[in-house]
Amino acid sequence: MRAEIKNQITQMNEQGVGYKKIASELNISIGSVRNILKEKDDSTCCRFCNKKLSFIVGKKKKVFCSDSCRYQYWNSLKKVAK
Template sequence: MTKEQKSTILRLRAEGYKYVTIADTIGLSINTVKSYCRRQGAASQADDVPCCKQCKKPLVSKKGGKPRLFCSDECRNNWWKHHPSDINRKAYYDKTCAHCGKPYTVYGRPNSKFCSRACASQHRVKNAEAGS
């Protein structure tokens, strides 16, 4: 886990997001997020009873299924209507490509260095040549 990820976890936690949301946002497993929060004392009982983000009704999650955030499609639609890309925007990082110098935006990868795979591999080749 990077420093940025850790502080993102704590920030989202402070804003009341559930582990599953935080995990999705920064691309870590729920268990990683959970155990980190426990260690930081940021755990709360709210996560033991998953509730619909929109109407706050307790959710009955299907065993083995993906943890759900909403009790119904209606609630999901309503929530997103009122929170346009609220969560997703937090996972976007403005970066400058370490190879071509172009600014770019990356989703969910705070450690990203290159705007594209091509730049990443070209950079690696360049470094290898410089090193030999």
């Protein structure tokens, strides 16, 4: 499947479009939609820079790619609060 279609599925899902509707809009099966969204759930991106993270199974899930991103993320939250 083309990356373009995967992106479209992801985007539509984020907008709250249901599996059935995504499948019919893009002319693919519901099973394919489900598989792609499941694949996406298994990978996490850095909350700050959106870089894809890979982590070792069994270890605590990381949400930032580096300490500097974590610091900047919390810093930006503080600024918003003020």
